[in-house]
Amino acid sequence: MNLEEKLKQLPNNAGVYQYFDNSGHLLYIGKAKNLKNRVKSYFKFSPTLQASTDLSPRIFKMISETSFIEWIVVPNEHDALILENSLIKQLKPKYNVLLRDDKTYPYIYINLNEDFPRLEITRKIEKGKNIKYFGPYSSGAKDMLDSIYEIVPLVQKKSCIKGKKACLFYQIEKCxxxxxxxxxxxxxxxxxDEALTYIYNKIKLISKLKEKMQFYSENFRFEEAMNLRDRIKTIEKSQIKTGIDLATNEDLDIFAIKVSNKKAALVRMFIRDGKLASSNYDFIKIDDELEFDLDEAYKRAIINYYSNDLPIIPKEIIVADELSEVECIEEFLQQRFSKKIKIVNPKIDKKSTIIKIALNNCDELLRLENIKNENSIYEELKELFSLRTTPNIIEAFDNSHLMGQATVGAMIVWNENLNSFDKKAFRHYNLDSKYEYSQMREMLIRRVESFSKNPAPDLWVIDGGETLLKLAFDIIKSVGVNLDIIAIAKEKIDAKAHRAKGSAKDIIHYKNEKDEFKNFNLPTSDKRLQFVQRLRDEAHRFAISFHKKQKRVQDKQISLLQIKGIGEAKIKKLLLYFGEFDKIKSSSFDELKNVLNEIDAQNIIDYFKKEECGKNIIK
Incomplete structure (x- = not known):
């Protein structure tokens, strides 16, 4: 069926539409109150079907590339908005604005129901009334909290009050x-109250810390002085300097976006009780060939952020630019929080001054980012391997086993904004497959299935050659995700992999702009090769460490299988109940008896006693 015939079948319902090119690559995802009216507005039907001349250059280019469309019908426009946002995060269409800002940020909170409350950090909504929150913070929350406890003698630990006896913190005058x-x-x-003033006034906190640092330095406590110096740097970095006080108790959230070269900066500021409490930011990548859609960027930023559970809901959301479809976003917010939240773009008064401050911070972030990105390794990787986008988030995969035993996979993550590995995002996989090809396939499919919860990165690095690279592209194509992939094959010496650092002549496989599979054999001194090797080696290390752990578990399984009457089915039953082998080993006769029976319970107890005696004899 051709495109014109497909367009005639469009329904009048609300829904989400998807545009694809003639190679099946996903170009764009949009939502509509009326699919038929919305989608047809992109086209001109006479004398032949073509892109409408009323479109922006970016959308005109997209429609010119469109070969076929698909759509999903939903009950109403609100549901379409949510589905659109979810699919964009999962599938990364070429012409949509892509953000990775849907993470939850930490808050500082205090439970005022307690007799002697203390400040703590949380990423979730704590249960109970009379709990006050500060934030969210993209960085510096822990440093702020540690600093406040350094200066103000609050209760230092939760367990302190329960102890009912003065402890070391009292002796060193910290409580x-x-x-x-x-x-x-x-x-x-x-x-x-003194501690709370430091949360609202970071300049006052930094001044107090500098006094403390000077005191430590004068008393030759240099390590403590250096710790404070590092904290000061982190807090200063997270500080937006403004003397604005709205002279009200309003809670307001501010969103500002500005564009420069190949990136846009998104700044969020949070006004609490009329004062600037915190701020955070993200960068948005821009395709060199595409016009940036500022309106869509704001929509994505607002919907992504407020899709999370938030302890503080603002009275208003202030944006630095006029937006279309404001009513649709406001309806989403009302449905989400059962509260009317206005989205406004003020032109006068103090709120407009706040916007100027947010935009100035966008300018400064972009200036620093442009300096950092001049001739960056990420730009060089994009150019060398014909990548669609500059990779900011990179995932690398490897698997490990020993003669088919304890087969595991590993995924590591490199974050360009951190300029390091994001170890919190690392993942292990227990694999069922027996061969390397099917192991990689199993792992990548499982990763793809998790895109709805953890969106796709910009680049995959596969430990393997062209065969595994083709496999990865087939998997990605089957779900319609736009994702760059390269593979690094280890140099073979006497049929064995050569991993010598600085001398391994590994081959990097990639797919060029014509969809042809190519490879590079770069000099060992090439920093691009060394960077990819570093990612591959970290994935290998992470896989091996997990393999060893799982092998120890399997060895324990084998030893248990040697006990008379304890077969594989009973081991699974024990594991389901106790969770891990060490807990089986330390369990009592009565606990084991409740899971299996008295004879089996006694056999297990006797086995572990005999094993322990054997160890003692060896010692």
Whole structure:
């Protein structure tokens, strides 16, 4: 069926539409209150079907590349908005604005129901009333908290009050021992009020820290002074300097976006009780050939951020530019939080001044980013391997086994914004497949299936050659995700992989702009090769460490299977109940009896006693 015939079948329902090129690559995802009216507005039907002349250059180019369309019908426009956002994050269409800002940021919170409250960090909504939140913070939250506890003698640990006895913190003058009644609630509240002023006023906090750092330095406590110096740097980096006080108790969220060269900066600022409490930012990549859609960028940023559970819901969302479809976004917010939240673009008063501050911070972020990105390794990788985008988030994969035993896979993540590995994002996989090809296939499919919760990166690095590279592209194509992939094959010496650092002549396989599979044999001194090797080697290390752990578990399984009457089915039953082998080993006769029976329970107890005796004899 050709495109014109497909367009005639469009329904009048709300839904999400997808445009594809003649190679099946996903170009764009959009939502519509009425699919028929919306999609047809992109086209001109006479004398022949072509892109409408009313479109922006970016959309005109997209429609000119469109060969066929698909759509999904949903009950209403609100559902279409949510589905559109979810699919964009999963599938990374070429012409949509792509953000990776849907993470949850930490908050500092205090539970005022407690007799002697303390400040803590959370990423979730804590249960209970009378809990006050500060944030969110993209960086510096822990450093701020540690600094406040350095300056103000609050209760240092949760367990302190329960102990009912003054501890070391009291002796070193970092706590006034409310556990022994050495300070009452009123006196403690004054300390708490002082601590809260430092959250609102980072300049005051930094000044106090510098005094403390000077004191440590003068008393030759240089390590403590250096720790404070590092904290000061982190807090200063996260600080947006503004003396604005709205003279109200309003909670407002501010979004500002500015574009320069190949990136856009997105700054979020959070006004709490009329004062700037915190801020964070992200960068948005821009395709060299495409016009940037500022309106869509704001829509993506707002919907992504407010899709999370948030402890503080603002009265208003202030944006630095006029937006279309504001009513649709406001409806999403009302459905999400059961609260009317206006989206406004103020032209006068203090709120417009806040926008100017946010935009100035966008300018500064872009200036620093442009300096950093001049001749960066990421730009060089894009150019060398014909990548569609400059890779900011990179995932590398490897698997490990020993003669088919303890077969595991590993995924490591490199984050360009961190300029290092993001170890919190690393993942292990227990694999069922017996051969390397099918192991990689199993692992990559499982990763693809998780894109809805953890969006696709910009680049995959596969430990292997052209065969595994083709496999990875087939998997990605089957789900319609736009994702760059390269593979690195180890140099073989006497049929064995050569991993010598600085001398391994590995081959990097990639697919060029004509969809042809090519490879590079770069000099060992080439920093691009060394960077890819570093990613591959970290994936290998992570896979091996997990393999060893799983092998130890399997060895324990084998030893248990040697116990009379304890077969594989009973081991699975024990594992389902206890969770891990060490807990089986340390369990009591009664616990084992409840899972299996008295004879099996006694056999297991006797086995582990005999094993322990054997170890003692060897010692």
């Amino acid at each position: 006034l021992a409310p556990c022994e009644g050495k300070i009452d609630k009123d006196g403690y509240k004054k300390l708490l």
